[in-house]
Amino acid sequence: MHRHRTPFLVAASIGALLFTAGMSTVRSAGQDPPEEPMPGSKMTRQQVLDTLGSDKPGTTVSVERGRQLYEDLCSSCHIFGDVGTSVGPDLTTLSSRFGKRDVLDSILWPSRTISDQYAVTIFELTDGTYASGVVIREDARAVYLKNAEHLDRPLPIAVGRIQDRTESTVSLMPEGLVAEHSLDDIDSLVAYVLGGK
């Protein structure tokens, strides 16, 4: 398998495909525009991380609000307790692996660390269309993909239809998930996924 940079259009259409309601911005190394403050918090991602990751963030946390936000923004891809779908890792025991700053980092910069298990592969097909998702199995005849439309029953792509395959540098998890949300909201969401503390 070879790697090269994901073409913007492919990545953008995949973002749209996988998360139609979300805003997904594709970054490519070396050409990042200066970071704009997010509308909900009026802060850049780094400022949100520094503020909420500090000892006294000055926010009002509501775990109930965090639960609502989790259901709206995250449960389409993650399981937490018994709510959600498993496209991404199960978050139930997240607090045993992640501190607050790690969670913020994952939410604000989803593509910084992508574990192999969840890496997205983009297939260019012989008819000029694309298919993408996490490869869960492959044999001599087909590759089986899991993506937002094919969760329970993986999508088989016949080997003969595959023109090219590229590993995406963009996470399935979209950027900008909390861009419209206030600091209180973001802190509440993090408190919820870290176990309601």
Ligand code: HEC
């Ligand atoms: C479109 C699917 C999707 C949505 C929506 C989504 N995620 Fe993710 N998330 C993923 C995938 C896939 C991964 C694993 C790959 C990666 O790290 O990028 C992941 C990784 C994570 C991780 C790292 C977990 C670990 O064990 O490494 C955290 C934390 C996380 N997501 C939290 C959230 C939260 C909180 C939300 C809601 C604000 C959310 N995600 C929304 C798909 C999604």
